[in-house]
Amino acid sequence: MTQPLPSFPYHPDPVATGVVVPSRTACRSCGRVRGYVYTGPVYAEDDLRGRLCPWCIADGSAAGRFEALFTDVLDDVPLDRLHAITRRTPGFAGWQQERWLIHCGDGAAFLGRAGAAELRQRPQAWEAVRAELGRGGWSAEQVEQHLGALSKDGQPTAYLFRCRVCDRWLAYTDAA
Numbered sequence: 687m688t689q690p691l692p693s694f695p696y697h698p699d700p701v702a703t704g705v706v707v708p709s710r711t712a713c714r715s716c717g718r719v720r721g722y723v724y725t726g727p728v729y730a731e732d733d734l735r736g737r738l739c740p741w742c743i744a745d746g747s748a749a750g751r752f753e754a755l756f757t758d759v760l761d762d763v764p765l766d767r768l769h770a771i772t773r774r775t776p777g778f779a780g781w782q783q784e785r786w787l788i789h790c791g792d793g794a795a796f797l798g799r800a801g802a803a804e805l806r807q808r809p810q811a812w813e814a815v816r817a818e819l820g821r822g823g824w825s826a827e828q829v830e831q832h833l834g835a836l837s838k839d840g841q842p843t844a845y846l847f848r849c850r851v852c853d854r855w856l857a858y859t860d861a862a
């Protein structure tokens with residue numbers, strides 16, 4: 687019997703995004719076989735990838751015990767929110783260094799990878815990627831080529847978020 691997964695406000699469905707998977711592996715933090723492990727990035731001295739249960743991530747015990755972080759946040763965000771995102775939220779694996787997007791002063795909810803088709807359905811996300819690539823010095827033609835080549839399951843891909851405050855769709859791609 688497995689209990690329902692803990693809720694992660696910044697990563698609402700880590701099973702759907704693929705970083706939490708069913709497993710009979712015992713968690714290195716609580717020592718229990720809980721039915722699921724987290725397979726995303728873990729920044730810690732120990733090799734903990736695939737060896738932590740989602741409950742020990744949610745309550746901060748794994749981060750505390752191993753001085754582990756699960757993602758990186760580049761933008762300014764209040765410390766309590768920063769800790770909630772980096773220490774108590776499952777991360778995700780990016781092709782390059784992953785970034786947690788911030789909007790309205792708080793971390794956005796990570797919803798998974800997206801390709802051109804998924805972004806087109808969310809024009810705010812499409813425009814966010816286009817604007818960022820444009821700021822990176824790409825020509826309009828390069829930007830459109832990159833956008834069109836985005837693939838949910840391949841490379842290049844986009845990482846889709848939604849602001850938890852204003853519901854705006856956000857995204858970035860590895861190339862930016």
Ligand SMILES: [Zn+2]
Binds near residue numbers: 714715717718740742
């Ligand atoms: Zn555990």
Ligand SMILES: [Zn+2]
Binds near residue numbers: 789790849850852
């Ligand atoms: Zn917002």
